[in-house]
Amino acid sequence: xxxxxDNIMIVDDEPLNINYLNEILKHDYRVKVATNGWEALKRxxxxxxxxxxxxxxxxxxxxxxxxxxxxxxxxxxxxxPIIFITSMTEEEDEEKGLSLGAVDYILxxxxxxxxxxxxxTHLGLKHAHEALALRNRDLENLLIMRETIENISRHDLKAPxxxxxxxxxxxxxxxYLRPEDRELVAMQERAGYxxxxxxxxxxxxxxxxxxxxxxxxxxxxxxxxxxxICTEVPDSFxxxxxxxxxxxxxxxxxxxxxxxxxxxxxxxxIKNAAEASPKNRMITISINRSECGVVKIHNHGxxxxxxxxxxxxxxxxxxxxxxxxxxxYSARLIAETLGGEIRMETSSEMGTTLxxxxxxxxxxxxxxxxxxxxxxxxEEGDPLKPKLADRFFA
Numbered sequence: 282x283x284x285x286x287d288n289i290m291i292v293d294d295e296p297l298n299i300n301y302l303n304e305i306l307k308h309d310y311r312v313k314v315a316t317n318g319w320e321a322l323k324r325x326x327x328x329x330x331x332x333x334x335x336x337x338x339x340x341x342x343x344x345x346x347x348x349x350x351x352x353x354x355x356x357x358x359x360x361x362p363i364i365f366i367t368s369m370t371e372e373e374d375e376e377k378g379l380s381l382g383a384v385d386y387i388l389x390x391x392x393x394x395x396x397x398x399x400x401x402t403h404l405g406l407k408h409a410h411e412a413l414a415l416r417n418r419d420l421e422n423l424l425i426m427r428e429t430i431e432n433i434s435r436h437d438l439k440a441p442x443x444x445x446x447x448x449x450x451x452x453x454x455x456x457y458l459r460p461e462d463r464e465l466v467a468m469q470e471r472a473g474y475x476x477x478x479x480x481x482x483x484x485x486x487x488x489x490x491x492x493x494x495x496x497x498x499x500x501x502x503x504x505x506x507x508x509x510i511c512t513e514v515p516d517s518f519x520x521x522x523x524x525x526x527x528x529x530x531x532x533x534x535x536x537x538x539x540x541x542x543x544x545x546x547x548x549x550x551i552k553n554a555a556e557a558s559p560k561n562r563m564i565t566i567s568i569n570r571s572e573c574g575v576v577k578i579h580n581h582g583x584x585x586x587x588x589x590x591x592x593x594x595x596x597x598x599x600x601x602x603x604x605x606x607x608x609x610y611s612a613r614l615i616a617e618t619l620g621g622e623i624r625m626e627t628s629s630e631m632g633t634t635l636x637x638x639x640x641x642x643x644x645x646x647x648x649x650x651x652x653x654x655x656x657x658x659x660e661e662g663d664p665l666k667p668k669l670a671d672r673f674f675a
Contacts, residue, residue: 286311287404290331292321294340305393318343325358333404337366351672353382362403438480446473489618491519500642503542504534507566510548517555522567535642536574538619546615549608550578550635557582576637582626592625
C-alpha cells in the first residue's frame with residue numbers, strides 16, 4: 282500500500298526561495314505554493330489542506346506575522362503547524378513569531394538537513410496529537426455508551442425488585458406465617474431493600490459526577506446515624522465525643538443534608554476505618570460545632586504511602602482483595618454534593634483521622650432541641666427502612 286504523503290505549503294514571494302524549498306521537499310512531501318500572504322490565507326483552507334506551513338516573514342502587502350496571526354485565529358486552520366523562515370536574527374523577532382503560535386523558527390541561509398529534520402519532528406508531533414485526540418473521542422463515546430447501558434440496566438432491575446418487596450410486605454401481614462418463616466421473609470425484605478439502595482445510590486453517584494444531582498436538604502441527626510452504623514460493624518470498638526465530651530446516650534447532633542446520602546457516606550468511612558484499625562483498638566468518632574459540623578473518625582492504622590495522594594480518587598485501593606476503591610471516592614463526592622468537604626491525615630505515630638465538614642442545620646439553634654425527635658422516620662430495628670420505603674415506592 283502506497284504511503285500517503287503529507288502536504289507542505291510554502292509561502293514566499295521570492296521565486297528563488299520557492300524553487301529551492303520545493304527541490305528539498307518534493308521527494309518526501311506533496312508541495313503547494315502561495316506567493317503572497319493573501320493567497321496563503323486562501324490556500325490554507327483549500328483541499329488538500331496543508332499539514333504544515335513554511336512561512337516567510339518578510340513579504341509585501343501582508344507579512345508572515347500577520348498571516349500567522351490570522352491563521353491561528355481561524356478555527357479551521359489554527360491547528361496547522363507553522364514554521365517561520367527568515368533572515369531576521371534578532372531575539373525579539375523570534376519571540377514575536379513564537380508568541381503568535383508558530384512552532385519553530387528557521388534562519389537563512391537554509392540547510393536542507395535542518396529543514397527536513399524540523400519538518401519531520403513537527404509533523405510527528407502533529408500526527409501524535411491527532412491520534413490522541415481521536416483516541417479521546419473514542420473513549421468518550423465508549424464512556425457515554427457504557428453509562429447509557431448501565432443506566433438502562435439499573436432501571437430495569439428496579440421493577441422486579443419492587444415486585445419482590447411488595448410481595449414480602451403482603452406476606453408479613455399474614456397471620457398464618459410461622460416465626461421461622463416470618464424471619465425468612467424479613468431477611469428477603471432486608472436484602473431487597475439493600476439491593477434497591479445500591480441501585481439508587483449508583484444512579485445518584487452518576488448524577489453527582491455529572492453535577493446534576495439536586496439535594497433535598499433537611500435536618501439529619503448525624504449522631505443517631507453514626508450509632509446505628511457502628512452496630513453494623515462486627516468486632517470493633519467505638520467511642521463517641523461531642524465537643525470533646527462523651528456523648529450522652531440520646532444526644533442528637535443535626536447537620537443539613539439527606540439522610541440516605543449521609544448514611545451511605547458515613548457507612549463507607551466507618552467500615553473502612555474498622556478494616557484499617559488494628560485489632561482490639563478503639564475507633565474514636567468526635568463531633569464538634571463550629572461554623573459547620575465537624576465529624577472526625579480516628580483509627581490507629583496508617584494509610585499506605587502509595588495511595589495517600591489519591592486516597593479519595595476513584596478505584597484507589599490497597600491491600601484489599603475484594604475492594605472496589607469506590608468507598609472513599611463516593612464519600613468525598615457526597616460530602617461535596619452536600620456543600621461540605623472531607624480531608625485525611627495519617628502517620629505511623631498518630632494513626633489516621635478523616636475530617637468531615639458539613640453544613641449545620643438551623644435546628645441546632647432551637648432552644649427546644651432536646652425535645653426534638655425526627656418525625657416518623659425511624660422504625661424499631663432499622664432506622665433507614667421507612668426512608669427507603671418512602672423513596673422507592675413513592
